[in-house]
Amino acid sequence: MPKQTFVLNGERVTVKVADSERVLWVLRDLLGVTGPKYGCGINVCKACTSHINGKAFNPCSVKVGDLQPDDEITTIEGLADTADGDLHPMQEAWIDRDVPQCGYCQPGQIMAAVALVRKVQREGGTITESDLDGIRNICRCGTYTRIREAVRQGARRM
């Protein structure tokens, strides 16, 4: 069985698993990192959104064999450590706006929001209605309105 090595939330990990296994199951079933959630397995619902080298990606749709040893994977569990303070500003905004209901999609929503804000900031802009409309993450509780508020609020402190 091949060995897969990558950096997970700041620590190098090595797992014995086939190249074709999707990263989501490596994280959840083999490494016990359960923040990224399963909601569809086909890169639609975005509940598993995490970061690879600082950019949003969906581990349900990436083979673990496609990761490089120095690729840095950040899941919701590791997000706070990427910023100063106890929590990442986006997590704080989420708490402040009381966004979560059942909470199942929220790790993915937050990871998507952080990546979106970074992208918009890289491009020298600020979050627009159209950026918010483009967030693909599903929330079946319908917390969308508070997500929109929290993204703007979190962005101001990023």
Place this chain on the structure above:
Amino acid sequence: MHESDTSARSTTERSHSDGGEVVAVGPAGLDRRRFVGYVLGGATLVTAADLTLGRAPARGAVPSLPQIPEIYDLEDLQTDAALPTSQLITVTIREDGTAAFELPRMEVGQGIVTSTAMILAEELDLPMRKVEVTLAPARPELIFNQLTGGSNTTVSTFTPIRVAAAVARQQLLEAAAARLGTDADRLSTISGTVVDAAGNAIPYGELASDAASQVVKQVGVTLRPREEYRVIGTGRKRTDARAAVTGQKDFATDLDVKGAKPTMVCRPPTHRGRPVRLRNRKQILKMKGVTHVAQVPTGIAVRAKTFGQCIDAIRKMDVEWDLGDLAGENDESILEGLRAAELPMAVPDVPILAEQVDLGFEFMFRSSAALEPFAAIADVREDRAEIWAGLKVPILAQQNIAQILGMSQDQVKVNVVTGGGSFGHKLFSDHAIEAAQISQAMGKPVKLMWHRADEPRQGRMHPMCTSRVRATMLAGQVLSFEQRHTSVVTDFSHGLGEIITSTIDEAPTEVGRYLGGLGFSETIFTLTQELPYNLGAVTQLLNETDQRFSTGSMRNIYSPDVCVAAELTMDELARRMGKDPLELRLELCRNDRVRAAIEAVAERGNWGRKMPKGMAQGIAVHKEYKGCTAVLVEIDCRPRTVDRKVRNAVTGPRVTKAVIAVDAGLVINPIGLEAQMQGGFMDGLALTLTSSCHLEDGRFLEASWDNYFYTRQWNVPPEMEVIVMDPDVDQPGGAGEAAVGSSAAAVACAYARATGEVPTRFPINHDTISFRPKSFIPPVPKSPTNGLKFTY
């Protein structure tokens, strides 16, 4: 002691036998805040509430022409059903000064853990952080008091929880009085500490064992009056928010139960088909990571080291299927059956002199699936079984699982895990039963998860239904309003059916007489449907047909569809009478609380403002759950909006603004209530515009969120406002489902006004299939591998 003296106020009105001992106390009507509770025997302070004695049959005379829910509705029935066991709801004060409470309901995101902590904090005078609310496992002795549904949690638990907490606080006061050599009424509590005028202060924790009792004793308490509330009615954030945003909140599949390996099921192509046999069992067992394969009634189960390996195995399975009763059926053939079962109207369709509005609506199948798919962990051994799952009726799950496994109920432990949404889906224990069957067949613990594709294809559906409305008008008055709702059979085997059978004799005689001859579905329909308007002779009747589908409620049972049909008819009546929709509603409104809510949204939403062609406002109201919701929306149906492009998305008309007024009676947590209104709106929006399942040759075409169009950010109204009404009442109402019907109806009314055409089939985009259906054999899609192309 004044506070614990029950005899002074006791006059027997209702009695209840508990363990052979008959206890009786006075009517609540004399003092609506005075109740009786218990101190239970134990080393630390444990108190309980008994409300069988506290509730007076206070319903007044029946006016001549009310609809049934005005006298006795589903909330009353569920609350009555919970009464006989309410004394078993206990509050424990621990020696560290914290309070512990096991809530016999399920948290699925609706915020009841937070609101329950608030109620306890209020009555105990304890900071929220010192109140720990957890979910109770299945407790068979609670019988009907462990069903989470019908937006009933707060309605039925509000008073019992307060009574148990008030007894605890009172016992702590008395324990402190004994220690300080004074009377309890000279003491008061401040935030978890008993204090006296001299400056002595004793924390609750130090009093917990003193306040405990060797024996069970009955005490009377007076609940805190509403004007003294300091927690109830203030906005409190969710107690689990931090866990949710840091990834620490665990759902069923996140639990680490020893040996419970990932397990999935290869399911039939047709809805409710069945497996005959797996032809390539040996090949599957040889696949990477696969440990076990077993045939169960719902399909072929596979257990492996990862869920990815389960998916790979399912895709390789060669299964012979029995396609079941639905092969060959489609939307139109099911609709034909419904039309044939529609009950006749009483008013003939050729009225003399009067003018008539005659409308028919169709509502397609919808999937009630949450984002967390059905999932359960089961560890079935020879002589015992343990289950972990999100379950809204865990006692029934325990009974069903015990029966299927051939065990007694006490051999099965059912743990309730917080759910990743429910919306009615988790009322049934399909997932827990299936996990138990698989674990038994494999002889191993399993962590069962449904694939997303399984949900719309084999999961619970909101039944397809039709609603016909006929209203007659004469000289500017509405003389009659008849609604005939016809639905594919709704499955009530999750426990509500049994509750009705056992509780209906608690209803007032007139109601019981009416309901006596009805089945479960008709009873629930009758107990929930009510039009808040004066429309002359009103009848709303249900008929159900076709039992072949896996169905259930979906954040409401009948209400949203009934409300859409009725409110569109109201708009049509207004149009025929040459009146404004708001004007007609206010003119015919028969309830002051409903009127206040309608007026609130009309004012805040600036009803009647001029809008460009292709845009319009819509207004609708729904009365249920001891309260009501009114919704005003603005919709944009102009081509440039309808045709806007978002990759792999259904766009269509955009609701640009929504204003919701909610009257939920006494509000516990306005922040939580606002969240429920927003979420209810998103559901109503999807019901009217985008979300449905298509039946073709017995198969549901939808298999994912890119086929089943629940509301997405590109559909969300950029402007949304929730107004919380204060109706000045003492009892809380329901919130979870309250906003769905009025939201769906307001969007439908706005759409009709913007386009000039009254839609008759919902959702309005149902006739356009905007995706390529995923394969049925294999029944689950392959996970893509190109995810790194879409990073941002």
